Amino acid sequence: MKRIILLITLLLTIPVSLFAQKESILVIESYHAEYPWDASYIEGLKDILKDGYDLQYFEMDTKRLPASEYDKRAQMAWEKYLELKPSLVILGDDNALKYLGKKFSVTTTPVVYLGINNNPRYYDMARFDNITGVLERPLMKRSIKYIDDFFEVKKVLILFDSGETSKVVHTEVFSGKERQIFGGIIADIKLIDNFGTWQKSVLEAKNQDYDAIIVGLYHTLVDDAGNHVDANKVLGWTSDNTPVPPFAFWDFTVGKGKAIGGYVLFGKAQGKKAGELALKMLADKNHGRIPPQTADNGQLYFSRSQLEKWGLTITGDMVSKTTFIE
Incomplete structure (x- = not known):
């Protein structure tokens, strides 16, 4: 009891x-x-x-x-x-x-x-x-400006898949057009649904006089059989095969074996x-x-290994504003 x-x-x-x-x-x-x-x-x-x-x-x-x-x-x-x-x-x-x-x-x-x-x-x-x-709001204009501050560019290729977000960005930022000029820099955007087409666009970038590629979204790409292509495979292949430096708009695209970095958004x-x-x-x-x-606004966010791979160095005022990974 x-x-x-x-x-x-x-x-x-x-x-x-x-x-x-x-x-x-x-x-x-x-x-x-x-x-x-x-x-x-x-x-x-x-x-x-x-x-x-x-x-x-x-x-x-x-x-x-x-x-x-x-x-x-x-x-x-x-x-x-x-x-x-x-x-x-x-x-x-x-x-x-x-x-x-x-x-x-x-x-x-x-x-x-x-x-x-x-x-x-x-x-x-x-x-x-x-x-x-x-x-x-993807910070495209500001990101391109920061890239130009330490790596001179005159023409950049922006690659997106054909998903809903990509279509909205194309409409809202590019007014539905394929080309805009931001601060004197030519920016072309491509919305792509097929991985083979993506690969071709990457490989031909230098011959098309692009100084850099900016990787947007790449998560809805399919192969020739209509099968979804793993996003990590797309990003890894792009990093390994691009003839020009690859930059980014989102933090998850930055890192070893990925893109160099940029002024990016964080989820x-x-x-x-x-x-x-x-x-x-x-x-x-x-x-x-x-x-x-x-x-909050975006942040300068860069991969040390990718900067080294491409022989790029961030100096001056940008250093104190940048978060480096690896």
Whole structure:
């Protein structure tokens, strides 16, 4: 009997909060967990949300699946939401917002998007009190300027796959054209769906008078049989075979056997900003309409091994502003 009384006494002294179930947050990824961008912004989300919430995930996998599967994956994500009934939903990148934004607009569930390249008005998301988020803006002009500061360029080739984000960048930054001039530097952009075509563009870059290649996104390329080509294979082949120095717009493209670097974006910054917005929406149910925001600006980020491979040196004021890896 004494043991029973002691056990009851101990249970009564344990804080009630330890028995409370954590609020769930559903993160719907446009892509997949192994994609470096997703891994990076999820790390940022966890930094802000810490252990206070139960994060659940659904991967739409639109980097590897054909577009004909997107509607099906979106419906599966919606069913996950209905099953989970989360306190808040986070939509990672354009495809998640494009295929699910309107469904959430008729709910009262708070929704935070991140990594959005398009204007939210394009998805009719600018007028709902329960939806806001973080915009992603590839820093192309500034990155090209920094490259020119230590490695003189007159003409650069920007390579992208033909995924949704690539199409948005082409429309928003290049106005749908193949060529723009940034600060006197000719910048040509190519949207490519086939790995063989990508390889040919890389190999011919020097003969086409390009001084550098800037690797954008390369994750939806397919081979001649229509099979998805692993992104690491594309990046490794490009690094090994390009006749001109390869630079980057995103941090995950930089490193040994990859691109040299550049003024790049980090997914982690997107995740942190989205996490802050999520906390704000959860803490104040009467927050009203919150305008979309941008995350921290990019960062100069370079690989020492790749700089050495190409005989390049960063000097002067750029050194103190640069993060070097390896």
